[in-house]
Amino acid sequence: MATPKKAAPAAPAAAEPAAGKKKGKLIPILAAVLLLSGGGAGGWYYMKQQNAEAKTAQPKPEKKKPPVFVPLDTFTVNLSSAAIDHFLQVAVTLEVSSAEVQEQVKSNMPVIRSRVLMLLASKTAEELSNTAGKQKLMGELLAETRAPLPQGESPTKGIENVHFSNFIIQ
Template sequence: MKADPKAEAAAAPKASPKKLILIIILAVLTLAVGGAATWYFTLGAKGGADVAQKKEKAQPGEPPVYVPIEKFVVNLQPEEGEQYLQIQFTLQVPTLEEVEVLKANMPKVQSRVLLLLSAKKASELSTPEGKQQLSSELIASINAPFVDKGEPQEVTDVLYTSFIIQ
């Protein structure tokens, strides 16, 4: 007896397990290459370089750098007559490059600090919590980019060296 030609035709398209595995591996590799190309062209060429620069800038073993800020004397918001704040502090930054950015933009730093301090009341600043809150606000204000859509600064701490309310 001869085999049925229809049965042979139906059996022929079955792929062997080796071919099936090969097809799956090729599909995964194609997806991986496509994903890598997408990442490179959207983030890698531009964003990857930024990340590498940030890693170069902030080496974990390097000590922080300090930027002393000149003394400020400002009128505080009135509560019980006129009150003044005399304050001096130092900014902590991770790199020398950050020091140069701050020094080059010191008028903007001073203006931001002056505006922030002159909006405060003595009662807000007299407690340790108030001073910590002021530190957070100073960091946020100074870290704002100096130019539209620019890079933010990297001030990490405010260290008070003089703090007098009169």
């Protein structure tokens, strides 16, 4: 009977080394999981910061202001022609960038009208009879209407475009 008692204590001693092996494997696995989750959280935080910096670095697109139009009174001029008398009746509208430019145009209106009249009177019916001639006239009108305005921060001096609302050659 003494033999069976000795065999019983040997069995728990064998179980202890097996439990020690499991704990030995568990600690490196937990450390690896903890390290990977920490790295993932750090990477997520870093990317979030990079996206926030990129959003603040990019300029936000400005909302385009609606254009302001300044209609000029209708112009009626005799065209330069040696053979036949022709006249031109044209209504011009200026597209300006702001209300401030609109006020500048209105305050310089006599000078602008004089420059436009002189330009129109120098044209012939043949020059203005086709689309290319009208587009060339638009460019010349832009230059003439910008000239009396004070130099601002924009090379256009605030006058963006010229539009014809009436164009008759007779």
